[in-house]
Amino acid sequence: MTEKINQVRVAFDNELSGAVTGDELEQVRVKFLSRNGAIAQLFEEMKSVPAAEKPVLGKLLNTLKNAAQGAFDERKKTLSQSKEQRTRSIDLTLPGRPKPIGTKHPLTQTMDEIKKIFMTMGFSVATGPEIETDYYNFGALNFPPEHPARDMQDTFFIAKDILLRTHTSPVQIRTMEQQRPPVREIMPGRVYRNEAVSARSLVSFHQIEGLYVDRGVTFSDLKGTLVAFAHQFYGKDVKFKFRPTFFPFTEPSADMYISCFLCKGEGCRMCKFVGWLEIMGSGMVHPHVLQNVGYDPEVFTGFAFGMGIERIACLRYGVDDLRLFYENDVRFLQQF
Ligand code: DAH
Numbered sequence: 297m298t299e300k301i302n303q304v305r306v307a308f309d310n311e312l313s314g315a316v317t318g319d320e321l322e323q324v325r326v327k328f329l330s331r332n333g334a335i336a337q338l339f340e341e342m343k344s345v346p347a348a349e350k351p352v353l354g355k356l357l358n359t360l361k362n363a364a365q366g367a368f369d370e371r372k373k374t375l376s377q378s379k380e381q382r383t384r385s386i387d388l389t390l391p392g393r394p395k396p397i398g399t400k401h402p403l404t405q406t407m408d409e410i411k412k413i414f415m416t417m418g419f420s421v422a423t424g425p426e427i428e429t430d431y432y433n434f435g436a437l438n439f440p441p442e443h444p445a446r447d448m449q450d451t452f453f454i455a456k457d458i459l460l461r462t463h464t465s466p467v468q469i470r471t472m473e474q475q476r477p478p479v480r481e482i483m484p485g486r487v488y489r490n491e492a493v494s495a496r497s498l499v500s501f502h503q504i505e506g507l508y509v510d511r512g513v514t515f516s517d518l519k520g521t522l523v524a525f526a527h528q529f530y531g532k533d534v535k536f537k538f539r540p541t542f543f544p545f546t547e548p549s550a551d552m553y554i555s556c557f558l559c560k561g562e563g564c565r566m567c568k569f570v571g572w573l574e575i576m577g578s579g580m581v582h583p584h585v586l587q588n589v590g591y592d593p594e595v596f597t598g599f600a601f602g603m604g605i606e607r608i609a610c611l612r613y614g615v616d617d618l619r620l621f622y623e624n625d626v627r628f629l630q631q632f
Contacts, residue, residue: 297345301356304334308364312371321372328364335361402632403502403621406609407484410504413528414482417521419506422481424467426488430457432466437545438584450490452499460488464505465545468581468600471507472589477596478510484605495617502605509581509591509598515548518578518599526554526575535561537572546579546600558614566611573611576603 308328315321328334338357345353400408411421424432433451435441452460467483483505491497508517519538526536535555543549553574556567563569578601583593606618613632615621620628 297341297349297353298356300341301338301353301360304328304338305360305364307334309367312367315371316375318375321368321375325368329368335364399629399632401621401629402609402613403605405632406612407502407504407605410525410529410603410605410608411482411484413525414506417524419480419482419508422467422471422483423485424461424464424470424483426461426486427454428459428461428466430459432469433459433461433463436469436585436588437465438582438588439544443544452488452490461485462489463487464503464602465600467505468507468545469585469589472509472586472591477591477598478508479598480508480510482506493619495619498606498618498622501618503602504605506601507581507598508600509586509596511596513580513597513599515580515599518550518580518601521599522552522576522578522601526552530554530557530575538578541577543577543579545582545585546577547582549577549579552576552578552601557611566614575608575611576601578602 308324311324311327315324326333330336335357338360342350342354342357415421451462454460464483464485464487467481467485471481471483472479485503485505486500487503488500489497491499493499506521508521523536526534534557537553538550539553541549541551551574553572555561556564556571556573558564558566559571561571563571567573578599581598581600586593586596586598606621609615609621610618
């Protein structure tokens with residue numbers, strides 16, 4: 297019996313020192329210390345031991361039982377402490393894990409910069425809805441009904457007389473309806489056209505519109521403002537020219553060109569070898585448009601302009617496919 301007690305002690309000591317997880321510790325408890333464990337078994341066997349041996353063996357067994365329980369409790373305590381330490385310890389000397397920081401989308405950057413330049417010239421920002429009525433998108437802007445000028449822009453119709461705006465010009469009408477001159481606003485926003493998607497055209501893109509109406513605004517105000525913008529945005533030494541064109545809502549109308557900033561007017565792929573880049577449409581607000589919003593064209597005159605943001609961003613960053621702006625490929629976006 298003494299032999300057996302010693303065997304159990306050795307086995308217990310071995311297994312306890314080998315237990316490192318909570319599960320393993322529990323296995324040791326069940327095997328040795330539970331109601332049917334090895335030590336309880338020894339007490340069971342004591343019953344059949346001759347009475348003379350009982351005092352000595354009983355003492356031996358009790359010592360084992362108490363020592364085993366004590367050692368077990370101790371082990372359990374140290375294991376749970378070291379676990380706590382593991383979770384609590386942070387190595388402050390390790391280098392940090394960098395988190396990539398996003399940047400503004402190149403179109404937003406372009407838009408912000410254009411806005412900033414006009415805001416320093418006294419323009420404020422106005423916006424309007426992307427779902428428009430035929431009246432605001434065309435009628436009020438002097439596009440006559442059934443006039444081929446409407447074909448200049450392929451329109452997405454939602455219902456009869458309701459459409460996705462094809463340009464930001466309707467915001468001119470909404471702005472003028474809401475205030476009296478002087479009106480000095482820029483109007484950025486998304487526009488839609490029913491065109492086949494390619495490197496050069498998209499179904500949805502952005503424009504920035506400008507409008508200045510007051511007493512005595514002249515074509516030289518238009519030129520002065522747009523040239524000041526071009527010098528700030530494209531650089532002091534770009535040359536510029538205005539070429540007559542047609543828009544229903546302006547008269548006279550002019551497209552603004554700047555000398556190609558890549559080849560300085562020599563001719564290259566960017567300017568299609570003509571040395572000039574068209575950057576926006578502009579003109580003096582048509583008297584019909586002023587009448588449509590209740591302004592007296594005998595008292596007030598104004599100029600307006602509109603430019604495509606994607607086109608300007610393409611020129612600026614040398615991007616030759618408009619679709620890149622919408623694919624959100626991080627490798628593309630990270631370059632800006
Ligand atoms: N709305 C014209 C377009 O989408 C651009 C434009 C041209 C706007 C001349 C203007 C302007 O305000 O005066 O092509």
